[in-house]
Amino acid sequence: MNEQVLKELRQVLGERHVLTEREDLLVYECDAVTYHRQVPEAVVFPADVGQVARVVRILDQAGIPFVPRGAGTGLSGGSMATPGSVLVEMSRMTWIGEPDRENRFIAAGPGVVNLHLSQAVQHLKLHFAPDPSSQMASTLGGNIAENAGGPHCLKYGTTTNHVLALEVVLPDGTVTDIGSPWGDPAGLDLVGIFVGSEGTFGVVTRATLRLTPVPQAVKTLLLGFEQLEDASRAVSRIIGEGIIPAALEMIDQLGIEAVEKSVYAAGYPRDVAAVLLVELDGLPAGLETLLARIEDIGRENHASVIRQARDEEERQKLWAGRKKAFGAMGKLAPDLIVQDATVPRSKLPAILREIYRISRHYDVPTANVFHAGDGNLHPLLLYDRRDAAMVERVIQASGEILRACLAQGGTLSGEHGIGIDKLAYMDLVFSPEDLEVMRRVRQVFNARDLCNPGKVLPTGAHCFDYKANQDLRPRVSGH
Amino acid sequence: MLPNTDQRIIDGQVFKTGRHPADECEVAGLLALNLASKEPIIPVGGGTQLYLGNPPLGPGSLLHLTELNRVVAHEADDLLVTVQAGCPLSALQAELAKARQWIPVDLSADSQATIGGLIAANAYGPLRMKYGRLRDYILGMRVVQADGTITKAGGRVVKNVTGYDLCRLYAGSLGWLGVFTEFHLKTLPMPEVHKDLWILGSDLRRLQECGQRVLDEGLDPSGLILARDGAGFLLAARFAGNPATVDWQLTRICDWIAESPGIRAERPSPEQADGRWQEAVNIACSEAADGREQLLVKIVAPYGQAPELVKEAEDFGVRAGLTVHWSCYAGAHVLWIRMDRGDGDSRPDADIVSSWLQQLRRQLRGIRGEMVLHQAPLSVKHSVEVWGVEGKPLELMQEIKRRLDPRGILNPGRFVGRN
Numbered sequence: 001m002n003e004q005v006l007k008e009l010r011q012v013l014g015e016r017h018v019l020t021e022r023e024d025l026l027v028y029e030c031d032a033v034t035y036h037r038q039v040p041e042a043v044v045f046p047a048d049v050g051q052v053a054r055v056v057r058i059l060d061q062a063g064i065p066f067v068p069r070g071a072g073t074g075l076s077g078g079s080m081a082t083p084g085s086v087l088v089e090m091s092r093m094t095w096i097g098e099p100d101r102e103n104r105f106i107a108a109g110p111g112v113v114n115l116h117l118s119q120a121v122q123h124l125k126l127h128f129a130p131d132p133s134s135q136m137a138s139t140l141g142g143n144i145a146e147n148a149g150g151p152h153c154l155k156y157g158t159t160t161n162h163v164l165a166l167e168v169v170l171p172d173g174t175v176t177d178i179g180s181p182w183g184d185p186a187g188l189d190l191v192g193i194f195v196g197s198e199g200t201f202g203v204v205t206r207a208t209l210r211l212t213p214v215p216q217a218v219k220t221l222l223l224g225f226e227q228l229e230d231a232s233r234a235v236s237r238i239i240g241e242g243i244i245p246a247a248l249e250m251i252d253q254l255g256i257e258a259v260e261k262s263v264y265a266a267g268y269p270r271d272v273a274a275v276l277l278v279e280l281d282g283l284p285a286g287l288e289t290l291l292a293r294i295e296d297i298g299r300e301n302h303a304s305v306i307r308q309a310r311d312e313e314e315r316q317k318l319w320a321g322r323k324k325a326f327g328a329m330g331k332l333a334p335d336l337i338v339q340d341a342t343v344p345r346s347k348l349p350a351i352l353r354e355i356y357r358i359s360r361h362y363d364v365p366t367a368n369v370f371h372a373g374d375g376n377l378h379p380l381l382l383y384d385r386r387d388a389a390m391v392e393r394v395i396q397a398s399g400e401i402l403r404a405c406l407a408q409g410g411t412l413s414g415e416h417g418i419g420i421d422k423l424a425y426m427d428l429v430f431s432p433e434d435l436e437v438m439r440r441v442r443q444v445f446n447a448r449d450l451c452n453p454g455k456v457l458p459t460g461a462h463c464f465d466y467k468a469n470q471d472l473r474p475r476v477s478g479h
Numbered sequence: 480m481l482p483n484t485d486q487r488i489i490d491g492q493v494f495k496t497g498r499h500p501a502d503e504c505e506v507a508g509l510l511a512l513n514l515a516s517k518e519p520i521i522p523v524g525g526g527t528q529l530y531l532g533n534p535p536l537g538p539g540s541l542l543h544l545t546e547l548n549r550v551v552a553h554e555a556d557d558l559l560v561t562v563q564a565g566c567p568l569s570a571l572q573a574e575l576a577k578a579r580q581w582i583p584v585d586l587s588a589d590s591q592a593t594i595g596g597l598i599a600a601n602a603y604g605p606l607r608m609k610y611g612r613l614r615d616y617i618l619g620m621r622v623v624q625a626d627g628t629i630t631k632a633g634g635r636v637v638k639n640v641t642g643y644d645l646c647r648l649y650a651g652s653l654g655w656l657g658v659f660t661e662f663h664l665k666t667l668p669m670p671e672v673h674k675d676l677w678i679l680g681s682d683l684r685r686l687q688e689c690g691q692r693v694l695d696e697g698l699d700p701s702g703l704i705l706a707r708d709g710a711g712f713l714l715a716a717r718f719a720g721n722p723a724t725v726d727w728q729l730t731r732i733c734d735w736i737a738e739s740p741g742i743r744a745e746r747p748s749p750e751q752a753d754g755r756w757q758e759a760v761n762i763a764c765s766e767a768a769d770g771r772e773q774l775l776v777k778i779v780a781p782y783g784q785a786p787e788l789v790k791e792a793e794d795f796g797v798r799a800g801l802t803v804h805w806s807c808y809a810g811a812h813v814l815w816i817r818m819d820r821g822d823g824d825s826r827p828d829a830d831i832v833s834s835w836l837q838q839l840r841r842q843l844r845g846i847r848g849e850m851v852l853h854q855a856p857l858s859v860k861h862s863v864e865v866w867g868v869e870g871k872p873l874e875l876m877q878e879i880k881r882r883l884d885p886r887g888i889l890n891p892g893r894f895v896g897r898n
Contacts, residue, residue: 102691103781103812147640158645165847176871182779182812184601184612185866186851187895188656188876192614192647213697231697236585240556242579242668283699285727286720342636344557376638414638422641422849429641434630438643440882444875456642 001041001086004064009044009086012054012200017045017092028087031074032134035337035385036420040067044322047092049167049175049205055205057173058377059086065450068199070142073134073337076419082454088203096120104211105164105181110141110204111371114148117209126211129156132415133323141204147196149415151247151322154373155281158210158415160195167206168194171451181208190419193441198417199452201445215246219291220315221479223298224272224305228252230351231274234301235372239276239345241297243290247279248373249322254332255367255380259321262328266321269305276372277322325369326380333365333382337398341405342414344377354404355379362392362397376414377405403428418456426458487526487541490534490857497540502547503621503629503660509542510658511627513888521890522654524565524593527764528600530854532653532893533865539891544595547660550574558666559618559635564595564659583610585702585756586791587764595659601651604760605702606717607768608810615651616665622649622657625884635663648879654890655898658884666881670719673701675752676729678714680742683786686714689742690809691783692735695895698728704759705785705811714809715755762806763853772856773819774801774832780848782809792816795835799827812848829858836863868895 001021010018014048019025020042029037041064046052059066066086069079081087093109099121100106108117114135118127131150132138138148144166148159155163179191194201225231231250238248251259255273256268268275276298280290291308298306309315321328329336343351352368355377359366370378379401383394401410402425412422412429428433438457445451453459487494497520500506513520519539523529526541544565551561555578562571566584569590575581585604586592597615617780631717649656680686683705690703693716704715713727715731718725729746736744748756762774778788785807796803801818808814820827836859840850844867852865868876873896880887880898892898 003718097744102695102783106696146557147644149638153638157611157615158638160647161611170871174871176875178872178875180779181847182781182849184607184779184811184813185868185872186849186866187652187872188652188879189614189647190872192650193644195647196644198640216697236556239558242671244668282720283724283727286722286724289723291719326569342634342638344554344559344636346554346556371638383530409635411634411636411639412641414636415640417640418642426642427765429634431630433624434632435631435642437624437632437645437883441643441645441648441879442516444882 002062005058005064006042008058009042009055012051012058013044013046019043028069028072028081028089031072031077031079033075033077033421034335036077036080038081038083040085040087043087043089045089045092048170048228052088052169052203052205053173053175054168054198055088056171060172060448060450063450064382065453067452068141068145068203070139071113071177073136073138074142074146074419075340075416076413076421078417078419078452078455079142080420082452090139090203099124099126099211100181100329101126103181105208106142106211107206107208110139110144110207114138114140114143121211122214125214127214128209129153129212130159130160133326140207140209144195144204144207145197145199146415146417149371149376151249151279151371154371155244155246155247160192162209162210162212163191163195163284164210165208166191166204167192168202170202171446171448177206179208196417198419198456200442202451214406217284217287218246218279218281218315219287219290220309220317220318221278221294222268222305222307222309223278224269224331225276225302226272226273226304227302228273228352229349230301230303231276232352232372234276234297234303235348236346237297237301239373240292241293243293243375245278245279245294246281247290248371249277250368250370250372251275251277251322251325252368254365255325255369258328258332258445259325261331262324264320264324264328266317268321272304275305277318303450322369329367329380329382333384335383335385337381337383337394339379339381339398339401340413340416341402341410343405343408343410345373345375347408347410348372348375349403351377351408351410352412355401358397358400358404362393364394364397366397366442371414374414375410420455423458487529489529492535493538494535494538497542499543499546502625506547506658506660507623507627507629510623510625510888514626514886517886517888519891520888522599522658524596525567525591527592528596528602531600532890533897534860534891534892537805538641540679542658543656544593544660548593551580551661555580558668560664560666561661562594562664565593565662565725568592568594569598574665576669579669581669582613582616582664583667584613585760586758587761595664596664598650599652599654599659605704605808605811607613607808608703609699609701612650614647616644617650617662618665619663619864620646620649620659621661622659624657625886625888630657633663637665653894655880655894658889670723672725673717673719674729675747675756676716676732677745677747677755678716678719678732678736678742679708679711679745681711682741683789684714685742686712687783687786687809689736690714690716693732694810698731700732700810703818704756705807706759709807713755715752715759717756737828759806762804762817773817773854774859775854776816776836777851777853778814778816778843778848779812779851780814780846782807782812782844784846785809785814788814790817791839799831799835801827827860829856833859833862840867864897
């Protein structure tokens with residue numbers, strides 16, 4: 001990398017906040033999708049908005065691409081380096097402002113861990129509602145970039161519903177404020193288009209976020225079903241009755257097997273095809289009636305297990321099993337591809353049947369641990385990357401599952417983003433004209449395409465050159 | 480009834496009534512044909528908020544979407560409805576009600592306002608506090624670009640990070656970025672019951688604090704309105720959900736009101752409640768007025784400042800000889816102020832009005848608030864830009880406009896920065 005540029009970066013940040021040694025850079029070669037790897041040219045750690053702006057300006061002027069990065073827990077390669085790029089790592093920006101209790105918002109730095117924000121305001125009986133399963137590690141900046149979801153977004157909405165205002169450094173180094181703490185700024189919804197832009201529109205340096213009251217009462221129910229169809233039908237019935245639970249998750253038998261083998265063993269029943277984890281929250285009055293109705297629906301759909309969490313400890317255990325399930329898959333296989341396609345709820349029975357059929361056909365063990373309430377699937381394809389033939393089958397199975405989801409009226413990504421992982425499928429969802437509108441909007445923010453290039457939109461002109469990083473793994477998106 | 484005229488006059492400019500395309504293809508065709516002449520076009524639904532925006536730069540045509548008025552499909556099990564942009568909101572809600580579902584927005588019962596128009600104008604009522612804005616219910620949409628290209632954005636599912644969230648960019652864009660033809664909207668189950676509670680008193684600050692207490696105690700109102708009530712004031716609180724939850728909350732509030740001197744609680748009948756709620760919402764709706772020239776100002780400021788802002792507005796009204804009506808959507812941080820000439824003959828000085836509005840906008844900026852001038856006489860609109868957006872955010876918005884509508888065909892001059 002250009003020595004002059006490195007010198008300038010070191011001047012702005014200090015020696016120890018600029019990494020260039022290969023053994024340091026290797027740590028940052030991927031996000032949570034280990035399948036895609038790219039070693040960055042450097043990793044830099046700015047401390048505040050002033051440093052972020054100067055760093056971005058230096059890189060912009062030198063024509064060097066850069067990639068904003070939080071905790072690197074992403075599941076689509078969004079914060080993975082691109083060839084020749086510098087990672088702008090936000091983990092030093094962990095300040096949390098004074099909460100505005102009356103008006104229920106707070107400002108915080110992009111490097112704040114999602115769960116830490118909720119912990120910082122829990123004494124006010126408030127929390128930050130978006131709860132991705134990665135929340136113990138993922139940062140606000142990453143949540144904003146990916147419009148993170150989580151089990152409770154069924155009732156509370158995704159990250160975009162909780163971002164009021166942002167201070168961002170645009171890709172040319174300009175600092176600007178968009179949005180409003182009062183939630184409805186005049187003009188175009190710049191915050192709305194920025195959330196979910198996967199780090200391609202600039203770098204968030206301050207987020208003003210909505211705080212939500214912690215529910216006064218919570219009831220968590222575990223329902224076990226011997227037939228998968230019954231579990232899916234129960235999901236439809238619950239929603240069909242007009243009940244919007246706070247969360248409605250499904251874990252299938254293979255998922256349960258992994259969880260129960262791991263340190264997150266939650267006491268899930270073993271002799272079922274799937275469990276539903278249903279959570280109701282709100283004011284205590286009326287919760288019992290709703291709970292009873294859900295239990296009835298369970299029974300009507302032949303639930304073999306109906307169990308309520310007796311206390312907060314048991315509730316946490318049941319949730320830990322679900323939230324840590326992806327990691328628990330390590331008990332069954334060394335490698336994992338997780339998908340994120342979303343289908344309309346009513347298509348769940350059909351798509352699950354199809355996923356299992358594809359799994360059998362390609363002989364790729366596939367678990368399903370997902371947000372049944374909003375149709376956001378997470379098929380987990382287990383494999384061993386040392387088995388090249390298996391890798392090939394996993395790629396095929398993965399593609400077929402995505403196509404099956406699209407055929408059911410679904411979409412490619414419910415919460416993990418497109419990153420580079422799903423680039424090749426974008427033209428199955430959008431026409432060239434649709435993509436052109438997105439390109440034009442992107443050009444407004446990212447005119448020189450230096451900010452996280454090659455992510456979200458297929459470039460068309462050239463494909464991402466995987467060979468540049470010497471890694472001989474085949475591309476996952478197979479074309 | 481749609482006005483049966485060959486033209487509409489908007490801030491002194493004539494807009495020909497133009498065409499009523501029957502479907503999306505015709506919309507696309509019309510826009511493509513218009514490329515050569517570059518005649519300004521305003522997409523219009525029910526025309527209930529055509530007055531909204533800076534004065535047009537010149538004459539043009541209206542593009543009526545009222546023939547695209549069908550509910551295409553209501554998939555109740557998926558809480559999803561596909562509806563054309565020109566469908567009146569009232570018709571959409573009636574269809575959804577058959578399956579006990581709704582789009583949770585409380586707007587004037589005006590039956591002409593279309594879903595596309597309401598989305599383009601970012602319209603909402605006090606229920607925004609709990610339910611958010613219409614854009615929070617858009618899962619996907621179809622938009623014809625200024626050059627006639629048919630495009631889509633989003634999808635049919637509630638969780639979607641597939642490409643950029645263009646739906647949020649289109650919502651509230653006042654017909655400036657493209658012509659909406661169809662939406663996939665998320666629906667909600669209708670609440671089992673809804674009940675209002677009225678809290679009455681003579682001290683606006685005390686009532687404002689009551690509203691704050693309702694929020695601080697972790698209660699779950701769907702909307703809160705602060706308004707005048709004769710010589711005194713009213714806090715109307717709406718609760719919705721299952722009867723046990725609703726009644727528990729009402730009882731709880733009545734209990735602590737009973738212990739508070741100077742304020743009292745009332746449980747209106749459903750008719751009284753709905754009527755009073757509608758009255759408060761109608762303050763923000765110009766069509767509800769009898770057409771006299773008026774000022775309609777939307778103030779975005781923290782709810783706690785409402786009493787001071789109301790006093791300022793009422794004091795100004797007295798000085799300027801204007802009658803003031805106002806309605807505060809507590810919790811949504813919005814205060815609507817309507818002023819008209821009342822019975823007097825004298826026309827308030829446009830300069831006096833303009834300079835008050837400018838000063839108000841400056842004052843609000845200091846607390847990151849805003850003043851949007853929803854309606855005003857033309858002379859005032861010439862001095863006071865409607866939207867108040869400036870700086871880098873304005874530049875970004877203008878650049879987005881330039882890239883999507885380079886010829887400046889759609890609703891030119893009326894949106895931010897007089898663009």
